[in-house]
Amino acid sequence: MSAGVVIIGGGQAGAEAASALRAQGYEKPILLIGDENQAPYQRPPLSKAYLMGTLDAERLPLRAESLYDKQHIELLLGQTVVDIAAPLQRIRLRSGSVLPYEHLILATGARNRLLQIKGSERALYLRTLPDADTIRERLASATSVAVIGGGFIGLEIAAAARKLGKQVCVIEAAPRLMARAVSPLLSDFFRDAHEKEGVEILLATGIEEIEDAAIRFTDGSRRAAEVVLAGIGVVPNVELARAAGLAVGNGIAVDEFLITSDPNIFAIGDCAEFPCVFANARAGGRVRLESVQNAVDQAKCVARGIEGTPEPYRDPPWFWTDQYNYRFQMAGLSNGHDETIVRGDAASGKFTAFYFKDKRFIAADSVNRFADHIAARKILGSGTKLTPEQAGDEAFDLKRV
């Protein structure tokens, strides 16, 4: 019998790849190996509803456990793959078992970047369900919380902690929030939103030390912080791929079919660096994205590549984050834009910023404007033209583009 597909990583991408292969009619064995003890579950609620206690743990799994049996997907949980012997098409587990594959899918995700400052062992991080449980427990008995890092996850944690009634301070080294992913307009909007909710936002601020129940800044001042949470970005899990001799850049390098430098090995999700038509060509056009959309759509693309008609990965990137009553959705990648057109009114908390580069529409950030977001995704996906004038004219129906 054929060795079938082995998937390394039981996260969103790995789980979706397994289901998508079955949905494509793939009949050979599928083995999904994950080093966490839980069956694949959703991470987004960990910094939102789950942290606030409004969603139970039993609702986090992506699939009912019985479904894996039903679809003949073998799950190996709590097992780490330590070696890939690419020429032999075999992998080895920490336990010593050696398993063959016909196709290998790397869905190893990413892990948190760790702080390198004095006292950093006091900081908590959020990536996994056990991480979230620890944070919930620590938050329960704390009154003051410091969040290091003003990116999406840091800000979501700040919003959740605030809703739980904590005194919250967000500390960001850059001069604005979410600087890597959003334009200054959105950074400012979310800074206002957090400040209105009573969160203290400290920008361009350096930390000297995490003390026992406080943060000491480079200027000598302090903030009380019984709990310190750090969300300063992630590093992709590429070590396994690198050791196997696969090409690695800012992630496991793949081509437009998501194939690595070995033709039998694919990489998807947070660990993969791929050529993206929506990315800034001047910056090389290759990106690594961290989103559910990217994990799911890349999984589907690989499933088609293995069982069906291979097609290049061309889905427009999109992402959402939820902070207080603001539903913020991004379509496309706005890096490198040279013109911003706003539809709606930021002051009302309902608006979309459309980004253009050389008059070409490249991305849209929507706050509580769902229809704009969906329209933007469709326009990006179909490659049709949207002019700055049309974007700015409320009377112009975006669905008509």
Next chain:
Amino acid sequence: MPKVTYIAHTGESQTIDVPAGYSVMEGAVRNGVDGIVAECGGACMCATCHVFVDEAFLAKLPPIGEEQEEMLNATAVARRPNSRLSCQIPAIAALDGLIVRMPERQT
């Protein structure tokens, strides 16, 4: 557990016991019912969990919230009067036997 019947656009039907309090979307996704995509996992952010609710159950559904209202206008297959987002329908005893039909496409 309330039973929910999911009918694909091809006519294929599947009945699932959905744990009380879970959404109709969760009942489908967790059990591998094709035809509901649910990209956002129930955050009311994606409109890819669109279903047509059997007329007999319409009156028993919770009212359409503001967010759902806006998103229903952006579904891949055009909205009909009985369109709902399945992540916004809780499986509750009063809806036992619910029948939903899935559109041809979600994206």
